[in-house]
Amino acid sequence: MTTEESILNKIQILITNHFETPQKAFxxxxxxSDGKLTKREIVELLKQAQISGFLRGIVSSKLIEGYDRNGDELIDWEEFKAAIAKIKK
Structure with a gap:
């Protein structure tokens, strides 16, 4: 399992085990409560998913880079759903 797969797996476990739906996690x-996740909020999600502190900053930047379609450097609900869909594959 690659590091990326491991991280995505940990995020999926967090969402599945602690929230009724991905939207509740979001x-x-x-x-x-502005409908967008900031880098700081994504870092907290990664912390809760037990991603090591060293990786959190890097991973949060890569998640924003990979899923922020409108270029505002935030992850909105639609972008979050796209990320979750990739995790479920």
Missing amino acids: EFFDEE
């Missing part, structure tokens, strides 16, 4: 980590 809402939980959206601390500002």
Whole structure:
């Protein structure tokens, strides 16, 4: 299992075991309730998914880079759903 697969697996486990739906997970980590996850909020999600502190900053940047379709450097619900769909594959 690659590092990316391992990280995605840990995120999937977190969402599956602790939230009724991916949307509930999104809402939980959206601390500002603005419909978007900031890098800081994504880092908290990664922390809860037990991703090591060393990797959290790198992974959060890569997640934003890979899924932020509108270029605002945030992850909105639609972008989050796209990321979750990739995890489920």
